[in-house]
Amino acid sequence: MYADLTPEKLDNEIVIIGGGLGGLTAAFLLANAGRKVLVIEKKAYPFHRVCGEYVSNEVKGFLIREGLFPHHIPHADIHRFRLSATDGRQMEIPLDLGGFGISRFALDHHFYRKCVKAGVDFLQKTQALDVHFDVRKQEFSVDLDSGERLQSLFVLGAFGKRSKIDRAMNRPFIGQRSPYIGVKYHVRTDHATDTVALHNFRGGYFGINQIEDGMANLCYLGSSRQLRECGSIRKMEEKHLFTNPRIRSIYEHSEFLWDKPEVINEISFAIKKPVENGVLMLGDAAGMISPLCGNGMAIAIHTGKLAAEAVLQNHSVEKIGRAYAQAWRTSFQGRIAIGRKVQALFGSPVLSRIMVDMANLLPFLAKKIMKHTHGQQV
Numbered sequence: 603m604y605a606d607l608t609p610e611k612l613d614n615e616i617v618i619i620g621g622g623l624g625g626l627t628a629a630f631l632l633a634n635a636g637r638k639v640l641v642i643e644k645k646a647y648p649f650h651r652v653c654g655e656y657v658s659n660e661v662k663g664f665l666i667r668e669g670l671f672p673h674h675i676p677h678a679d680i681h682r683f684r685l686s687a688t689d690g691r692q693m694e695i696p697l698d699l700g701g702f703g704i705s706r707f708a709l710d711h712h713f714y715r716k717c718v719k720a721g722v723d724f725l726q727k728t729q730a731l732d733v734h735f736d737v738r739k740q741e742f743s744v745d746l747d748s749g750e751r752l753q754s755l756f757v758l759g760a761f762g763k764r765s766k767i768d769r770a771m772n773r774p775f776i777g778q779r780s781p782y783i784g785v786k787y788h789v790r791t792d793h794a795t796d797t798v799a800l801h802n803f804r805g806g807y808f809g810i811n812q813i814e815d816g817m818a819n820l821c822y823l824g825s826s827r828q829l830r831e832c833g834s835i836r837k838m839e840e841k842h843l844f845t846n847p848r849i850r851s852i853y854e855h856s857e858f859l860w861d862k863p864e865v866i867n868e869i870s871f872a873i874k875k876p877v878e879n880g881v882l883m884l885g886d887a888a889g890m891i892s893p894l895c896g897n898g899m900a901i902a903i904h905t906g907k908l909a910a911e912a913v914l915q916n917h918s919v920e921k922i923g924r925a926y927a928q929a930w931r932t933s934f935q936g937r938i939a940i941g942r943k944v945q946a947l948f949g950s951p952v953l954s955r956i957m958v959d960m961a962n963l964l965p966f967l968a969k970k971i972m973k974h975t976h977g978q979q980v
């Protein structure tokens with residue numbers, strides 16, 4: 603137990619670093635349980651972020667139960683999956699669980715507003731630079747880019763796949779370079795509302811699905827080497843993505859809604875720890891599943907739920923950390939590892955052809971592999 607340390611003696615009871623879906627879910631649940639929560643977010647809502655914007659239905663029941671489901675946003679209901687090899691040959695199967703398409707701009711903003719209503723405090727346009735846990739005092743301190751230092755009983759790390767704070771915390775993966783970039787557009791195009799499609803190209807893969815307001819999301823995981831060699835996103839797309847005729851056709855028949863895409867680099871799928879120095883890591887900060895599985899957002903939301911439940915146990919930081927790490931490993935470790943293996947088949951002409959041919963021949967096997975990257979409904 604945290605003995606004589608009470609929230610009143612500290613600035614904050616719970617500080618959450620990062621306000622993506624993982625951090626916001628935890629903040630919402632903890633505030634609804636009567637806890638004092640502060641979210642530190644380096645950007646200001648609403649904003650776009652690189653993501654395929656297909657949310658797996660494994661969290662739909664949970665979102666409905668908690669009053670977080672975005673009923674008022676006319677999202678796309680998705681229950682079919684299409685896959686093409688680099689040469690354009692393709693397969694299509696129904697999705698057992700399915701999902702929904704919605705922009706992060708709308709979804710994260712919706713979660714943010716729900717959090718504000720629940721009483722969560724926010725420091726936006728503020729970056730956390732470092733965090734320390736004082737074992738003797740059982741107290742965290744968080745250093746901000748404003749020069750301020752916050753004290754709290756708990757810290758949740760929900761700062762995504764890669765952040766400055768990873769370096770300050772000496773997390774081993776941060777020294778490893780990653781060869782992946784992510785690129786995202788919103789477009790208007792003729793794409794079936796009920797279908798999410800993944801198209802391979804040499805060196806990566808490209809996804810498309812409808813979101814809200816008649817818009818579609820185009821998003822791909824590409825190679826930073828190809829971008830360097832080509833010198834620009836457009837040249838890289840023409841040279842590498844367009845070798846798949848299906849991707850070329852999508853570009854030729856779409857109205858692009860932004861002048862330039864959202865781009866991120868150094869997307870790491872390295873193994874991380876779910877708890878570091880007493881900080882419970884949520885979503886991508888604990889480990890990122892391959893985007894082709896289409897459930898990184900669902901996992902982030904699920905980790906937010908698990909972390910909130912762990913904190914609400916009112917045990918010591920150490921005991922909560924052990925319980926959360928155990929729950930995290932049981933729920934996500936295996937799925938993330940399978941996702942990593944499946945991703946290795948993508949972006950190669952030979953392997954992607956074998957994959958599509960195999961899925962056409964043995965659709966039940968393709969469904970089985972997909973099932974292994976998804977969890978139970980939350």
Ligand SMILES: Cc1cc2nc3c(=O)[nH]c(=O)nc-3n(C[C@H](O)[C@H](O)[C@H](O)COP(=O)(O)OP(=O)(O)OC[C@H]3O[C@@H](n4cnc5c(N)ncnc54)[C@H](O)[C@@H]3O)c2cc1C
Nearest residue numbers: 620622623624644654655656730762765784885886898899
């Ligand atoms: C190319 C690509 C496509 C994807 N497609 C899909 C998909 O279709 N479906 C799906 O489910 N998942 C997809 N994902 C994965 C999904 O985007 C992530 O798993 C999910 O966003 C993780 O949520 P999070 O809350 O952990 O982190 P994030 O959503 O990344 O949020 C982290 C937040 O922390 C903030 N932050 C970072 N550092 C600091 C700091 N030091 N101080 C304060 N704030 C900080 C950031 O600004 C950000 O708002 C995709 C990922 C990529 C790269």
